[in-house]
Amino acid sequence: xxxxxxxxxxxxxxxxxxxxGGVAFGYYMYKRPAANPLLHGLGEGEAALTPYVLINADGVxxxxxxxxxxxxxxxxxxxxxxxxxxxxxxxxxxxxxxPSPAYYNTALSSEAVPFAxxxxxxxxxxxxxxxxxxxxxxxxxxxxxxxxxxxGWEKLRVAGAVARETLKAAASQLSGINTTAIKTExxxxxxxxxxxxxxxxxxxxxxxxxxxxxxxxxxxxxxxxIGKPMQRIDIVAKSTGTQEYxxxxxxxxxxxxxxxxxxxxxxxxxxxxxxxxxxxxGVSDVLQITGGVxxxxxxxxxxxxxxxxxxxxxGPALFPPEQEEHWTALAQxxxxxxxxxxxxxxxxxxxxxxxxIEAEYRAPYLAHAPLEPVNATVWVQEGRxxxxxxxxVPRFAQAHVAEICGVDAEDVxxxxxxxxxxxxxxxxxxxxxRAAEVAAQLKGTPVKLTYSREEDMLHDFLRPAALGRMxxxxxxxxxxxxxxxxxxxxxxxxxxxxxxxxxxxxxxxxIVQGAWDQPYAIPDYRVTGYRAPKLAPVSxxxxxxxxxxxxxxxxxxxxxxxxxGADPLEERLRLCFHEPTRKVLEAVGEMSDxxxxxxxxxxxxxxxxxxxxxxxCAQVVEVRMTGDGLRIDKVWVAADVGRIVDPVNFDxxxxxxxxxxxxxxxxxxxxxxxxxxxxxxxxxxxxxxMDRCPDIFVRGLETGEKIRGIGEPPVPPAAPALANxxxxxxxxxxxxxxxxxxxxxx
Amino acid sequence: MQITVNGETxxxxxxxxxxxxxxxxxxxxxxxxxxxxxxxxxxxxxxxIDGEAVKSCQVFAGDVWGEVTTIEGLGTPDALHAVQAAWxxxxxxxxxxxxxxxxxxxxxxxxETPDPSETQIDAAMSANLCRCGTYPRIRxxxxxxxxxxREG
Numbered sequence: 001x002x003x004x005x006x007x008x009x010x011x012x013x014x015x016x017x018x019x020x021g022g023v024a025f026g027y028y029m030y031k032r033p034a035a036n037p038l039l040h041g042l043g044e045g046e047a048a049l050t051p052y053v054l055i056n057a058d059g060v061x062x063x064x065x066x067x068x069x070x071x072x073x074x075x076x077x078x079x080x081x082x083x084x085x086x087x088x089x090x091x092x093x094x095x096x097x098x099p100s101p102a103y104y105n106t107a108l109s110s111e112a113v114p115f116a117x118x119x120x121x122x123x124x125x126x127x128x129x130x131x132x133x134x135x136x137x138x139x140x141x142x143x144x145x146x147x148x149x150x151x152g153w154e155k156l157r158v159a160g161a162v163a164r165e166t167l168k169a170a171a172s173q174l175s176g177i178n179t180t181a182i183k184t185e186x187x188x189x190x191x192x193x194x195x196x197x198x199x200x201x202x203x204x205x206x207x208x209x210x211x212x213x214x215x216x217x218x219x220x221x222x223x224x225x226i227g228k229p230m231q232r233i234d235i236v237a238k239s240t241g242t243q244e245y246x247x248x249x250x251x252x253x254x255x256x257x258x259x260x261x262x263x264x265x266x267x268x269x270x271x272x273x274x275x276x277x278x279x280x281x282g283v284s285d286v287l288q289i290t291g292g293v294x295x296x297x298x299x300x301x302x303x304x305x306x307x308x309x310x311x312x313x314x315g316p317a318l319f320p321p322e323q324e325e326h327w328t329a330l331a332q333x334x335x336x337x338x339x340x341x342x343x344x345x346x347x348x349x350x351x352x353x354x355x356x357i358e359a360e361y362r363a364p365y366l367a368h369a370p371l372e373p374v375n376a377t378v379w380v381q382e383g384r385x386x387x388x389x390x391x392x393v394p395r396f397a398q399a400h401v402a403e404i405c406g407v408d409a410e411d412v413x414x415x416x417x418x419x420x421x422x423x424x425x426x427x428x429x430x431x432x433x434r435a436a437e438v439a440a441q442l443k444g445t446p447v448k449l450t451y452s453r454e455e456d457m458l459h460d461f462l463r464p465a466a467l468g469r470m471x472x473x474x475x476x477x478x479x480x481x482x483x484x485x486x487x488x489x490x491x492x493x494x495x496x497x498x499x500x501x502x503x504x505x506x507x508x509x510x511i512v513q514g515a516w517d518q519p520y521a522i523p524d525y526r527v528t529g530y531r532a533p534k535l536a537p538v539s540x541x542x543x544x545x546x547x548x549x550x551x552x553x554x555x556x557x558x559x560x561x562x563x564x565g566a567d568p569l570e571e572r573l574r575l576c577f578h579e580p581t582r583k584v585l586e587a588v589g590e591m592s593d594x595x596x597x598x599x600x601x602x603x604x605x606x607x608x609x610x611x612x613x614x615x616x617c618a619q620v621v622e623v624r625m626t627g628d629g630l631r632i633d634k635v636w637v638a639a640d641v642g643r644i645v646d647p648v649n650f651d652x653x654x655x656x657x658x659x660x661x662x663x664x665x666x667x668x669x670x671x672x673x674x675x676x677x678x679x680x681x682x683x684x685x686x687x688x689x690m691d692r693c694p695d696i697f698v699r700g701l702e703t704g705e706k707i708r709g710i711g712e713p714p715v716p717p718a719a720p721a722l723a724n725x726x727x728x729x730x731x732x733x734x735x736x737x738x739x740x741x742x743x744x745x746x
Numbered sequence: 747m748q749i750t751v752n753g754e755t756x757x758x759x760x761x762x763x764x765x766x767x768x769x770x771x772x773x774x775x776x777x778x779x780x781x782x783x784x785x786x787x788x789x790x791x792x793x794x795i796d797g798e799a800v801k802s803c804q805v806f807a808g809d810v811w812g813e814v815t816t817i818e819g820l821g822t823p824d825a826l827h828a829v830q831a832a833w834x835x836x837x838x839x840x841x842x843x844x845x846x847x848x849x850x851x852x853x854x855x856x857x858e859t860p861d862p863s864e865t866q867i868d869a870a871m872s873a874n875l876c877r878c879g880t881y882p883r884i885r886x887x888x889x890x891x892x893x894x895x896r897e898g
Contacts, residue, residue, distance in 0.1 A: 001864065051896075069841060070839075070840035070841025070842065070878050071845075072840070090806065110898030143779045166801050181881075195895060210815055231834075231837065232837055234839070234840075235837050235839060236823050236834060237823075237842075237844075238839035238842030238845055239826075239833040239838070239839060239845065239849070240817065240818075240822060240823050240826070240830055241778025241779075241816070241817030241818055241820075241846040242778065242818075242822075242823065243842050244777070245780075245843060246779040247780075250775065250777075251752070256772070257891045267862065281761060299764075299768060299772040299773065300768055300771070300772050300781070301764055301767075301768035301772065302764075361777075369877060370841070370843075370877055371780070371782045371788060371790055371841065371843040371844045371875070371876075371877050372780070372782070372841070372843045373781070373782070418841075418842075419841060420780070420838075420841050421841040421843060421877050421878060422841075423877070445803060450781075452784065453782065453783045453784055453785075487882065584850060595891065600748075621800040622859055648837055649837075652837065652840060652880065653840070655879060655880075655882050655883070656840055656878045656879035657879065658879070659881060659882075660877070660879045661881025663879070680787075681783055681784075681787060682787035682788055682875060683781075683785060683787050687875060688868075688879070688881070689870060689872040689881075690868050690871045690872045690881040690885065691868040691873075691874060691881060692883035693879075693885070695866075695882070696882055729885060745858075
């Protein structure tokens with residue numbers, strides 16, 4: 001195992017330092033439950049039993065602190081509530097709730113601690129607990145990192161149980177009957193004589209008594225929902241065109257805005273001429289905002305057309321203008337030897353790899369490119385600002401809008417709407433800030449700002465490009481040594497420090513995520529991360545650092561296994577010291593009949609396993625050479641999330657993650673030329689379409705001790721499993737994405 | 747100009763070259779049709795004109811040659827079209843943003859190809875894009891919808 005002790009102590013001090021002057025306050029806050037945001041603004045007859053559940057005349061409403069970007073977050077949270085509250089899942093309303101520090105995200109802070117997910121030792125557990133205090137202090141209400149289910153697993157079920165017991169206590173008070181004789185069922189409290197009271201009726205009474213906080217959670221044998229196939233609560237709306245997304249917001253008197261921003265992301269606007277735009281029908285105004293202009297019109301298309309008609313002089317890019325310079329900067333970051341982290345250093349890797357093989361791996365920048373372009377509607381009124389948007393970071397958006405509009409954060413009301421995809425894009429709140437800048441200039445008028453697809457992609461914050469240099473050696477038919485070096489621009493610097501003002505001192509663990517934390521015991525093994533100087537602005541992209549390192553690490557490991565002359569699956573199993581990870585490897589072996597008859601000529605199978613966000617996920621990809629190029633026929637996947645809340649949703653997210661991982665590995669790249677992104681739309685930023693989609697077979701395992709989310713972990717193994725399959729089929733080793741640069745796909 | 751959408755004839759005062767997509771969304775308030783790319787790549791804006799699937803971002807308001815049907819006109823939560831029922835049965839949607847377009851494409855495709863092969867399904871449905879990666883379920887839902895439509 002790695003030398004995590006040194007790093008841990010350093011981060012312990014850093015963790016404390018991050019709340020310097022606030023540790024005592026943070027601790028004090030930590031000891032006190034965060035204020036309940038629902039107690040403010042409650043109507044008569046309403047009772048807020050916990051920060052997560054509202055029961056009133058409208059029924060039971062889940063006040064969800066977590067946004068839904070398509071992963072079924074609302075559904076999974078409602079199921080956890082319903083499990084304990086004895087209410088029909090389909091009857092639960094969902095309200096994304098106000099941004100509030102009460103909704104800090106515990107599971108995300110656990111991931112911020114530099115311990116491998118399999119390390120449950122005393123020190124690791126203690127650190128996870130310590131990190132919880134600063135997270136609470138910052139009030140980091142974030143949807144991301146596959147944390148919704150882990151975060152809500154206990155909180156939401158306890159919320160449901162507390163609500164249930166308090167309603168029973170209310171019924172007891174009214175009837176004089178002891179709560180032990182009172183039952184609950186389908187949204188009603190039932191007395192021994194069969195008399196029923198609805199939760200809605202009891203809500204005002206429950207509001208007047210102390211909540212019953214001593215509750216027992218039901219065990220797996222009592223569950224009605226968890227682990228059983230359910231119908232997602234949003235599935236009917238999303239199958240009938242009736243689901244409302246941020247882009248669908250319509251308010252009386254609302255105007256439409258489009259932007260034209262410096263195509264060199266982050267660059268300045270020097271001058272502009274709006275004369276032609278203002279001649280166009282429906283265009284009422286052209287306003288200057290940060291880095292460009294906004295065109296106001298009475299219709300989205302007229303605003304888009306107006307934006308095209310504005311001529312602008314742009315300032316230069318704030319980063320090297322040509323892609324080749326980015327690769328050079330990454331290589332130089334490694335060559336300087338000035339490392340950001342070395343979270344694994346076992347044995348004597350540098351010496352042990354002498355005389356072995358070496359390789360260079362590359363991963364390009366990528367856009368998030370969710371189908372719904374980013375948008376936000378902002379309405380500035382006297383002493384109050386309302387924001388409607390699909391966001392994963394409502395608290396950050398609230399703070400920025402408050403600053404731009406010159407009001408207190410508590411006067412900014414963020415209404416979080418369903419997101420038409422995100423993949424990390426809506427962890428950025430740039431569009432909300434621009435919309436606020438516009439709305440502040442049009443006080444009293446609601447403004448909906450919609451980015452055109454081109455503006456969205458030109459101003460995305462990219463998945464970091466990365467470069468890896470590895471050396472390794474095999475000995476006696478086994479993988480013996482690996483010295484792994486990877487360089488990337490820092491997400492911590494760009495996304496958190498630069499754009500959110502949250503500087504975290506210490507190493508950026510995302511640079512090596514998906515490499516150093518893999519549960520393989522290679523005798524001489526070292527993982528070194530290098531923080532490149534500032535390049536293009538970067539951000540979290542579905543599975544974050546593991547999307548890069550998963551490919552690099554599992555690709556190079558496959559090379560070493562080949563060098564050793566060992567079987568790719570058997571050797572991974574031999575190296576793996578973590579039982580749930582071994583189980584997922586064994587599962588895909590069994591599902592794909594790995595040890596059965598050899599595939600036919602021209603057919604190749606590759607295996608890869610990447611553990612990310614605490615979830616080991618193994619995949620076997622099968623490719624076939626055809627006259628038109630390579631065809632991906634089948635993928636077998638196994639992942640262990642500890643506990644599967646809804647097997648139907650789990651299966652869908654895994655398949656989607658595989659498609660996402662394969663599609664980008666085959667086709668996806670963003671390149672920089674003249675300081676701007678070259679791919680402005682889907683014609684140049686291709687994704688997998690149905691004609692290339694393989695048959696995907698999924699197995700969920702539940703042997704891991706902790707409950708985990710599944711949104712991200714299926715993505716990282718797809719690229720290396722595909723590369724390894726292509727090697728098996730053709731003998732060609734792919735070390736750079738996208739693979740379509742080097743091979744043809746049918 | 748006049749435009750007939752979901753069986754209702756509506757008067758709109760727009761430029762001849764305004765894409766049908768924006769007439770539907772911003773002038774008529776029909777929001778099931780979605781904007782994704784504006785260049786006929788994603789198909790989120792797919793609607794029917796006289797039963798034929800078209801990308802409404804590419805049809806000028808002045809060129810609309812027949813009756814327009816959107817997802818709202820295909821079926822409703824209380825009266826589902828077979829394609830929508832199949833989409834629910836297979837729980838296709840993740841973010842769901844592209845699914846109206848996929849369903850409109852599938853409905854048009856199946857009306858012309860009632861008993862499609864898997865290859866035909868893949869070829870037809872590849873006109874549209876889903877970034878969540880719901881293709882395996884779209885494929886199954888199209889097969890189910892085909893069966894439902896054939897059996898009436």
